[in-house]
Structure formats: structure tokens, C-alpha cells
Amino acid sequence: MFSGNFANSSFDEGRNYGVVDNDWQDVDDLGALFEADWSQKKPDLACTRLPVSPVNARARLLALIDGARTTLDIEALYLNDSALLKAVAAAQRRGVVVRLLINDPSFGLGDGSAERGLKTAGVAVRRSGALFIHAKVLIIDGGALFVGSQNFSRSALDSNREVGVVVGKKELDLARVQRTFDQDWGASKAL
Secondary structure, eight states: OBSSOSSHHHHHSSBOOBOOOOOHHHHHHHHHHHHHHHTTOOOOOTTOOOOEETTTHHHHHHHHHHHOSSEEEEEESOBOOHHHHHHHHHHHHTTOEEEEEEOOGGGSSOOSHHHHHHHHTTOEEEEOTTSOBOOEEEEETTTEEEEESOOBSHHHHHTSOEEEEEEETTTSOHHHHHHHHHHHHHTOEEO
16 A cells, blocks of 8 residues: 555655555455456445545544544645544544644645644644655554555545555554654644
């Protein structure tokens, strides 16, 4: 899974995250999803752990956010889906330490207004500054990671075919991902 596009800029510039997923069930599910889309049939995603838009991604992302108990770090191009915004604010209210790092609105993608609402609700919100952020990442309690192609917007969750994956410490060096987020956070600016 990769948060970038298949363009040189996604590999050479800015921040994207990728996960090599060797889980045979995920690979089979991705193949079945491709075949269903190719045949223009409804995919059967009942048993998959993959968040897939527009089928189940919003519900799965909400479950991840709602399941956060201690920390929730989000690095994204932007976050303006109303259900996700409400869930992030609710996480903050229940005592989860939430940090949201979005792409600087000066890049012309998103204006920061939805994210400013989270800042008003007490969420630590920062913008990237010089770094272009194209990432779509949630780090939950330092023990689980979502990475995918879904922007955290209504159109990406309701209208586009997007796919992500949720992995844990046994599958990925989450400490490395956390260090990268922390470095980006340290280089960011107030929204």
C-alpha cells in the first residue's frame, strides 16, 4: 500500500508512506477486489482487513480513531471529512493525545479551515511548511498503523476506489514510522 501516486514526484519529493504487504489473505483480497472492479461487480469485502473506499473505509477509519486510547498521530494532505473530524475531536475529549500534521495550505490543496476547527477543540494541529505532505497515515497508540491511498475527505471515502491497510508492530517497524512523523512534526509550523 502506498499513499503516493505512481509519479516521480511521489517517490522523489514530499512525504509519502508505503507498506509492503506480504500477507497472503490481503494479497488474495486485493486480487479479488481488482477482479470485481474489472468485471464491474460488487466486491465481497466481508472478511478483509483492508479499508476500501467507497465500501468500508470510513467505518474502518472511524473504528481505528474510536479505538485510540493514548495517542493518535495523523499525517495527511488534509482532513476535512465531517465524520472523521468529529471522531478526532471526540478522541481529544476522552484524553487521547492527538497530533494532526497537514500539508501546508499554501501548496493550494485544502485551506486548513476544517482542521482549524480541531485546533479550536484542543487538538494539536500543525502545517508542514516547506515539506509537501501527500501522506495518509494514522498511528494509533504506537501499536497500529493505517496507510492508504484515501485522502481523509468525503469524496475519497464515498466516491473513489481507494485501498489502505492496517498493520501492527509484528508486521512493520512502527518505531521508524513514528520517528519520521516526529521529525516532520518537529519541522512543522503552527496552523
